[in-house]
Amino acid sequence: MTARGATTPRRTLRPRTLATAAAFLTLLLATATATLTLGRLGIAPAELPAALLGDAEGKNAFVLERLRGPRLIVALGVGAAFGLAGTLFQSVTRNPLGSPDVIGIGAGAGAGAAIVALFLPGLLPVPLGALTGAVLAMAIVYLSTGTGFRSPGRFIVAGIGVTAVAQAIIQYAVYAIERDKASVLTAYVNGSLNARSWEDAATIWLAVALTAPLTALIARDLTVGEMGDDTATALGTRPARIRTTAVVLSIILSAAAVSAAGPIAFVSLCAPQIARRCTRAPGPNLAMSALAGAFLLALADLAAQQLPLFTTLPVGIYTMALGGGYLGYLLLSEWRRGAL
Amino acid sequence: MTTRTPHPSRGARPGATRLAFSLALALALLAATTLASIALGNLHIPPHDLWNALTGNGDPHHTAVLQSRHPRTALGILAGACLAVAGTLMQGVTRNPLADPGMLGINAGASATIVLATAYLGVSGQHDILWWSLPGALAAGAVVHLIGTRRGGTSTVRLVLAGAVLAAVLNALIQAVTLSEPQVFDNYRFWVVGSLAGRDFDILWTVLPLAATGLTAALALGRPLNTVALGDDSATALGAKPARTKAAGLLTATLLAAAATAATGPIAFVGLAVPHLVRALIGTDFRLQILFSLLLGPSLLLTADIIGRLVLRPEELMVGIVTAFVGAPALLIAVRKMRKNA
Numbered sequence: 001m002t003a004r005g006a007t008t009p010r011r012t013l014r015p016r017t018l019a020t021a022a023a024f025l026t027l028l029l030a031t032a033t034a035t036l037t038l039g040r041l042g043i044a045p046a047e048l049p050a051a052l053l054g055d056a057e058g059k060n061a062f063v064l065e066r067l068r069g070p071r072l073i074v075a076l077g078v079g080a081a082f083g084l085a086g087t088l089f090q091s092v093t094r095n096p097l098g099s100p101d102v103i104g105i106g107a108g109a110g111a112g113a114a115i116v117a118l119f120l121p122g123l124l125p126v127p128l129g130a131l132t133g134a135v136l137a138m139a140i141v142y143l144s145t146g147t148g149f150r151s152p153g154r155f156i157v158a159g160i161g162v163t164a165v166a167q168a169i170i171q172y173a174v175y176a177i178e179r180d181k182a183s184v185l186t187a188y189v190n191g192s193l194n195a196r197s198w199e200d201a202a203t204i205w206l207a208v209a210l211t212a213p214l215t216a217l218i219a220r221d222l223t224v225g226e227m228g229d230d231t232a233t234a235l236g237t238r239p240a241r242i243r244t245t246a247v248v249l250s251i252i253l254s255a256a257a258v259s260a261a262g263p264i265a266f267v268s269l270c271a272p273q274i275a276r277r278c279t280r281a282p283g284p285n286l287a288m289s290a291l292a293g294a295f296l297l298a299l300a301d302l303a304a305q306q307l308p309l310f311t312t313l314p315v316g317i318y319t320m321a322l323g324g325g326y327l328g329y330l331l332l333s334e335w336r337r338g339a340l
Numbered sequence: 341m342t343t344r345t346p347h348p349s350r351g352a353r354p355g356a357t358r359l360a361f362s363l364a365l366a367l368a369l370l371a372a373t374t375l376a377s378i379a380l381g382n383l384h385i386p387p388h389d390l391w392n393a394l395t396g397n398g399d400p401h402h403t404a405v406l407q408s409r410h411p412r413t414a415l416g417i418l419a420g421a422c423l424a425v426a427g428t429l430m431q432g433v434t435r436n437p438l439a440d441p442g443m444l445g446i447n448a449g450a451s452a453t454i455v456l457a458t459a460y461l462g463v464s465g466q467h468d469i470l471w472w473s474l475p476g477a478l479a480a481g482a483v484v485h486l487i488g489t490r491r492g493g494t495s496t497v498r499l500v501l502a503g504a505v506l507a508a509v510l511n512a513l514i515q516a517v518t519l520s521e522p523q524v525f526d527n528y529r530f531w532v533v534g535s536l537a538g539r540d541f542d543i544l545w546t547v548l549p550l551a552a553t554g555l556t557a558a559l560a561l562g563r564p565l566n567t568v569a570l571g572d573d574s575a576t577a578l579g580a581k582p583a584r585t586k587a588a589g590l591l592t593a594t595l596l597a598a599a600a601t602a603a604t605g606p607i608a609f610v611g612l613a614v615p616h617l618v619r620a621l622i623g624t625d626f627r628l629q630i631l632f633s634l635l636l637g638p639s640l641l642l643t644a645d646i647i648g649r650l651v652l653r654p655e656e657l658m659v660g661i662v663t664a665f666v667g668a669p670a671l672l673i674a675v676r677k678m679r680k681n682a
Contacts, residue, residue, distance in 0.1 A: 102504070144672040154675050157438065160504055161671035164442075164608055168664035171533045172657070179526055183519065186529075190515055265508065317516050324509030332487065 017288065020278040024291045028076075031298045035072050036064070038306050068305075074196040075301045075315075076294040077204035078257040079267055083293020084208070084215060084286060085253035086268030087275070088246045091222045091284040093155075099269035100138075100254040101323075103159030106263030107166035108137020109255075110189035113262070114173035117185050126188065127259035134255045134263075137162050191264030191316025193301050200260045207256030208290075211249050215286055218242055218249075223283030264316045266323020267293050267300075273326070296322070362622050366635040370417075373642040377413040378406055381649045382656065412536040414544055415603055416645050416659070417638040419536070420610060422551050422600040424637025425558045427611025428618065428629050429593040432565050433586045434485075437674070438500050440612035441597035445506035447606035449480025450598050451532065452510045459517045459524040467546050470602040477598035478591075480506060485590060534607035534660025536645050547599045554596040555634065561589055562627030569626065607660045609667025610641055616674070 037045050043060045051060045063069075086099045100106075112133020113126045120129075140162050145154040170189050174182045187194070221237045229239045254268065271293035275285040278292075297315070300322065304315040379390055383405050392398030393406055423441065430439035441447050453476030457463040463472055487502040518525040564585040567575045572582045600607065617640075618632040641659065644666060648657035 102501075140672075144675060146676045151678070154678050157500060157678065158672055158675045160443070160500060161668040161675070164664050164671075165668040168533075168608075168661045171529075172661050174529045175533050175658070179522075182529055183522065183525060186515065186519060186525075313516055313519055317512050317519075320508055320512035320515075324505055324512060328487070328505055328509070 014279075014281060017279045017281055017285075020275075021288060021291065023278075024288070024295055028291065028295045028298065031295060031302055032072055032076075035298065035302050035305070036068055038302075041067065070198050070201050071193050071196045071301070072298065073198075073201040074204060074260055075193055075298045077201060077208055078193075078261045078264065079271070079294035079297030080290040081204060081208050081253040081257040081293070082264065082267040082297070083271035083275070083289040083291070084211070085250040085257070086270075086293070087272035087284040087286060087289035088215065088222070088250040088253075089268070090272050091226060092243050092246045092250075094226060096273055099266075099272075100250060101266055101269050103141050103155050104137045104162040104166060105134045105251070105254050106191070106258065106265055107163040107170070109134040109258040109263040111166035111169040112136070113188055114170045114185060117181065117188075118173040118177055130262065131255050131259040133166070134258050135251065137166060138251055187314040188262045190314045191262040191319070192314035193261055193304070194314065196261070204256055204260040207253060211253055212290075214245070215249055218245055219284065219286055222246060226283060262314070262316065264297065265320040266326070267297050267319050270323050270326050271296055359622065359628070362632070366632055366639075369639045370635050373639045373646070374413060374417065376646055377416060377642045378409050380646050381405070381409055382654055411539055411541050411544065412645065413642065414541070415539055416536050416642045418544060418547065418551055419600040419604045419607065420638035420641030421555060421634050422596040422637075423607060423610040423641070424614035424618075424633040425555060425630055426593040426596040426600070427613075428615040428626075428633040429558060429561070429565075429589045429596075430611070431615050432569065432626055432629070433589040433593070434499060435569075436499050437616070438612065438671075440609070441593070441601070442606065442608035443500055443612060444484045444503040445480045445510065446477045446484075446594055446597045447601050447608070448507040448510040448514075449476035449478075450474075450601040451606060452476050452480075452514055454531075454602075455514050455517050455524065455528055458527060459521045470546055470550070470599070473598045473602040474595075477594050477601065480510070481590060481594040481597075531605045533658045534601075534605040534663070535658035536604055536641075537656060537658070539603070543603055547603045550595060550599040554592050554599060557588070557592045558596070558630050559627075559634075561585065561592065562625075562630050565589060565626040569624070605660060607641070607663055609663045609670070610637060610644075613667055613670055614640055616670075 033045075033048070036043050037048060041059070041063050043051055043056075043063055047056075047060060050056070051064055056064050089099055090096060109130040110133070112129040112131070114129075115133070116124045116126050116129030141155055141158045142148055144158045144161075145151065147154060170185075174186055177185060221232075221242045224235050224237050225232045225239050225242055227235075232239045232242075257264070272285070272289040274296070275288035275292045279285055279288055281288075297319070300318040301315045303318050304313055379385065379394075385393065385402050385405070389398055389402055390406075393402040396403070427440045430441070430444065431437055433439075450473035453472050453474075454463075454469055457468070457472040463469065484499070484502050484506055487506075514528070518528045564580060567578055567580040568582045568585045569575075570578070575582045575585075597611070614633050614637045615629065618629050618636060622628045622632055641663070644662040645659040647666075648659050648662040651657055
């Protein structure tokens with residue numbers, strides 16, 4: 001174990017990483033301020049500092065404590081969790097497309113939520129159904145590939161199969177349920193941040209707080225793991241064990257995010273890529289990915305709340321459009337290099 | 341998995357006996373499923389009464405029930421044939437064993453234009469919907485083909501991912517429109533689950549010309565596709581025009597998929613599964629593949645429809661849901677045969 005210090009990449013903070021982090025933090029603060037101040041119910045910018053210090057009254061207190069405050073905190077937590085989950089997964093699969101999204105975690109969560117809403121209304125909370133569905137979907141993908149998560153091609157195709165079944169379940173539920181509930185269910189299975197409470201915020205931040213130290217512990221080994229199993233073993237790590245740990249952490253994070261906000265698409269796919277391209281640092285950029293995820297989701301939610309075009313859309317629609325466009329770009333560029 | 345796909349081989353045809361046997365089997369299966377589709381359903385009719393009703397001297401109520409199952413049976417045959425032949429053409433042209441109208445986003449394309457037209461152009465009625473499904477299907481097919489196959493080479497996973505991405509983007513568009521227009525949402529949520537129920541003969545007559553054109557073109561494409569399957573260089577040396585044949589194949593497949601989608605709503609996995617069954621049965625000669633897809637596609641779709649009618653009696657499970665549940669496990673089994681580093 002001691003011998004590897006000389007050869008593994010050292011975790012020095014590079015200026016570029018610091019600059020990117022500062023830029024992301026600034027953007028994040030700007031987005032958060034906009035979320036709280038814009039629109040008909042927005043808190044006037046002059047009153048914001050006082051309101052944040054606990055001096056809010058009347059409308060401002062309602063908006064901050066009930067309406068937009070918890071929603072923003074949930075968005076940041078869910079975004080960070082998705083960012084972390086995505087970067088862990090992509091590091092393990094060594095594939096920019098190997099995100100929990102692509103292999104059906106979101107669709108599985110949606111199907112779980114749909115089954116609960118249709119067959120067990122009131123008996124089980126919908127988020128619990130989503131959690132169960134997500135974990136089940138991952139288990140099916142893991143078991144059906146025969147090689148776990150080792151070969152990206154296999155688990156992507158298996159994930160598409162699992163997604164198809166999950167989608168069939170969702171469609172049946174949306175078809176069979178009453179119209180008003182169908183609309184609510186559709187919004188949920190696309191991922192929505194409407195009407196979030198402080199309990200949701202607590203759930204997601206607890207999950208992030210519990211998993212973040214563990215991810216930090218395996219960060220260095222993950223970077224080594226990206227050099228290939230043989231190199232990693234020679235350098236004294238245990239690739240199989242690290243991989244399993246990372247996948248389990250990734251699933252815990254995604255599942256917590258999904259149960260707090262529904263299956264919001266593509267944040268876990270985009271955030272790590274944006275982080276990696278901005279910092280140009282090797283290995284999984286854990287902190288930066290979390291930051292990028294939080295920023296992306298807060299921005300998408302700002303759009304969902306304030307864009308005049310479709311005011312009632314769930315935030316998942318915006319991230320889906322964003323991620324779809326990004327994925328298209330990624331496909332084109334990867335393939336131009338002949339990498340895919 | 342990428343390279344082992346439909347390989348050409350006029351030499352590798354099954355013997356005459358096996359061919360005759362397979363053909364008889366396929367025809368018998370089609371006849372049996374057609375009969376079963378008329379005989380089985382929500383209302384259970386005992387065999388004796390069934391025979392009387394079929395021969396025209398039974399209980400008038402039974403006769404009426406059986407007649408009500410005629411349109412969905414006919415539609416199932418047509419849609420099954422279209423989807424299966426479309427899948428065979430796509431898998432042949434792209435040399436990709438996972439190509440099918442659902443996987444490549446063509447169904448999503450058709451759905452998207454139908455939703456846009458109903459939401460913003462006030463389109464309604466089966467006829468108009470058929471025509472609006474075409475531009476979306478064609479555009480989606482073209483985009484996936486462009487992203488997935490430029491510079492000649494295609495990778496299985498790449499093409500499938502391109503389809504998944506396109507479907508995700510189109511899905512975002514569809515959800516955005518349907519969630520902001522409640523009336524459209526209400527129609528859409530019933531249409532998007534592919535189903536044979538509640539359709540009459542009108543829709544059949546509407547899509548029949550398009551479907552018949554596509555199926556005829558597909559049968560004519562068998563021989564050129566065999567030549568193209570030898571590889572672009574060999575095919576060119578033999579005087580064929582591979583690019584033109586491939587384009588014709590994809591165009592035909594898209595027309596067939598659009599016709600089926602307009603008639604029944606999107607139905608997954610029939611186009612994926614049938615070509616695999618057919619190749620296992622009679623080999624890789626495209627003339628035979630297309631013919632057998634034409635016969636076995638309807639059998640598969642009707643079987644799925646019958647299962648859907650029986651499992652939840654007196655409720656019904658739509659055929660699109662049954663095919664997903666039957667098809668996805670088949671896909672998962674196929675995954676295990678992929679190369680490990682694909």
